[in-house]
Amino acid sequence: GQNIDQPTEMTATEGAIVQINCTYQTSGFNGLFWYQQHAGEAPTFLSYNVLDGLEEKGRFSSFLSRSKGYSYLLLKELQMKDSASYLCAVLDSNYQLIWGAGTKLIIKP
């Protein structure tokens, strides 16, 4: 079967750095997405990786290792507004997005 694993919840301090991991087992791979979802709101796009390596976009970076079935989202200089759930999703061989359950990130002052 297809599976996306990510931690259920993480806590970090304002101004610090946090890394949210995602491991996946899917039938085929056409890229990996990270979305941010604030409580009660819709998911919004953060990043897309299809090749191995690190993609940096401001305070957020996303890393992919296809051979290990592994990705992480790195958030730097954490702000209180970064408190949200972070969703990892893999595009499989049928171009269907398989979603993880999300990681709830709690930022403390």
Next chain:
Amino acid sequence: TAGITQAPTSQILAAGRSMTLRCTQDMRHNAMYWYRQDLGLGLRLIHYSNTAGTTGKGEVPDGYSVSRANTDDFPLTLASAVPSQTSVYFCASSDSRTADEQFFGPGTRLTVL
């Protein structure tokens, strides 16, 4: 730009009743999707449409139907609601059903009693 709109925002429905959740996008995207989101589970695809006039089944299609008569609208119908269909429903769209990012509507919170 409105992006994607969904209606209603929330609804309480008696079991056995039918209901249509509405979704409209103004981005001229070809692909549209319906997901349900339940606590502790990832988003699950119910139905999708690659382009106007075509639809396909996702991971959890039973009990739901869709139509795509034009580019902008993608309604989701529950023919006879059951309590297990209590969920938050998100409509999304993307330029194509490949590696394009999906844009989500604000969601409809449905409770079936």
